[in-house]
Amino acid sequence: MPFAIKPLRLAAAAVSAAMLAACAPDSVRNLEARGFNAYLDSLQAACPDMVVGSSNISDWLRTSGSRDDDNYVYWLDQTSRLYYRRISPAQYRDSVSAALGGKSDARALDCIVRNLPADRPTHPPGGKLL
Template identity: 75%
Template structure:
């Protein structure tokens, strides 16, 4: 029978795996849906429209430069909220509150969030192609 330390480590590993699966299941349609060309183009436009974006300790510009190759929970949350904003599921005010509340709040953050909101396409859709937004 494993000792207490080993059982604790197994429990931690199981909890981490469960959290990772839950986050993957909650990933925005932009992550799961390769047809989300409009949203992906919007994210690409932010690379030049909003250089040097930082929210809290998170370098959004670096995430975008890496094309989302980050397993960071903050990245997943930011992408989910940005997807919801893009698809008109949340308002710009709700986006500002949720992102700054979760990732950081400060003058520098406000500039990044302002830029993200300012560059939203006016004619964006209300749902991703071929899928529903969670």
């Protein structure tokens, strides 16, 4: 009888993993986000030494961040939302500043917003999972 429990645990683990992947930001779960990834790459040159609060965004961009860092995941998700026009630049500034730092970090956020491509899409392509 104890062996009957194993398949149930495996099924529960699989469902949990699928649900977590669905909650990941588009930028993390989308393999075809070439435009967004190119935008992030362009920020390294356009906005060197970006820091918001105690979070060094430039380091995140150089090292591809860490999925274990809640601040990185939050910043990446909000930046993806900004890029795909799901939130306005004002909403982006407010949300990132509130979560990562203060108003004194406006220079980094202004650079991120200023370098947005004018012809960016309104939704991520494909939707493929990692």
